[in-house]
Amino acid sequence: MTFDAIGIASTGMTVHRKWLDAISDNLANINTATPTNGPAFQARYVEVEENAGTQGVSVRGAVFGDPEGRLVYEPSNPVADADGYVRYPDIDLGSQMTSLILAQRGYEASAAVVDRARETYTAALQIGQR
Amino acid sequence: MLGSESVTIAALTSALDGLAARQRAIADNIANINTPNYHAERVLFEDALAQSVKEGSGEVTPAIRRSLEPTREDGNNVNLDTETLSNVDTVLRYQFAARAVDAPFANVRAAMGMA
Numbered sequence: 001m002t003f004d005a006i007g008i009a010s011t012g013m014t015v016h017r018k019w020l021d022a023i024s025d026n027l028a029n030i031n032t033a034t035p036t037n038g039p040a041f042q043a044r045y046v047e048v049e050e051n052a053g054t055q056g057v058s059v060r061g062a063v064f065g066d067p068e069g070r071l072v073y074e075p076s077n078p079v080a081d082a083d084g085y086v087r088y089p090d091i092d093l094g095s096q097m098t099s100l101i102l103a104q105r106g107y108e109a110s111a112a113v114v115d116r117a118r119e120t121y122t123a124a125l126q127i128g129q130r
Numbered sequence: 131m132l133g134s135e136s137v138t139i140a141a142l143t144s145a146l147d148g149l150a151a152r153q154r155a156i157a158d159n160i161a162n163i164n165t166p167n168y169h170a171e172r173v174l175f176e177d178a179l180a181q182s183v184k185e186g187s188g189e190v191t192p193a194i195r196r197s198l199e200p201t202r203e204d205g206n207n208v209n210l211d212t213e214t215l216s217n218v219d220t221v222l223r224y225q226f227a228a229r230a231v232d233a234p235f236a237n238v239r240a241a242m243g244m245a
Contacts, residue, residue, distance in 0.1 A: 003150065005150075005153045005157040008154060008157035008158050009161060012157070012163070015164075016164070048164070048165050048166075050162050054154050056158055056161045056162070057165055103164070105210075106164050109214075110160055112214070113156065113157045113160050113217065116217050119221045120150070120153055123221075123229075124228060127228050127232060127235075128232060129232075
């Protein structure tokens with residue numbers, strides 16, 4: 001189709017929004033302590049792929065972080081085991097924040113494309129009207 | 131006579147098609163700005179169009195090539211500055227071509243006594 005730049009930009013916005021969702025979920029759970037007999041909270045990383053033939057981008061799936069997490073000695077925690085340990089997710093705050101900025105900027109870039117595509121369509125609609 | 135204008139109209143139509151294809155490619159590149167191993171798409175049609183006009187046809191099909199520029203660490207070589215500039219440029223060129231394609235039609239309309 002000739003006029004699907006808005007559709008392509010919307011795939012970019014969707015992918016970056018899903019990435020933002022995953023990052024906010026990871027950050028919200030960064031201090032989630034779990035008992036040592038189960039897995040730690042696993043950070044979610046979206047996996048994306050290019051759609052074939054100028055059709056934008058889509059989420060292929062998700063990759064999850066290490067279920068081992070890191071063991072922290074916290075005997076006062078109600079979910080601590082007999083030795084006083086709990087599991088915390090192994091999430092790096094720095095890399096999550098960096099990804100947050102990338103995802104936000106990527107979203108904004110695709111949103112700007114929508115505006116410019118609209119200018120093009122407006123020009124096309126005016127052909128033959130002058 | 132529209133006949134004498136046909137190369138003009140064909141060339142302008144080809145230009146509009148090429149620019150629309152470039153607009154799509156830019157949208158695709160920006161949508162894939164964070165996709166690992168993605169290589170930016172480039173739409174080429176200007177040189178072929180100039181050649182085609184010289185030969186009296188004015189019709190071209192835009193060609194899509196992948197950029198061979200050096201990539202970032204994640205294997206992606208989309209440059210947001212370049213794409214944004216190219217996007218603005220493409221929009222303005224499209225508006226220019228759309229305005230230009232009006233002229234032959236306006237002449238026809240004048241000849242028909244409609245305007």
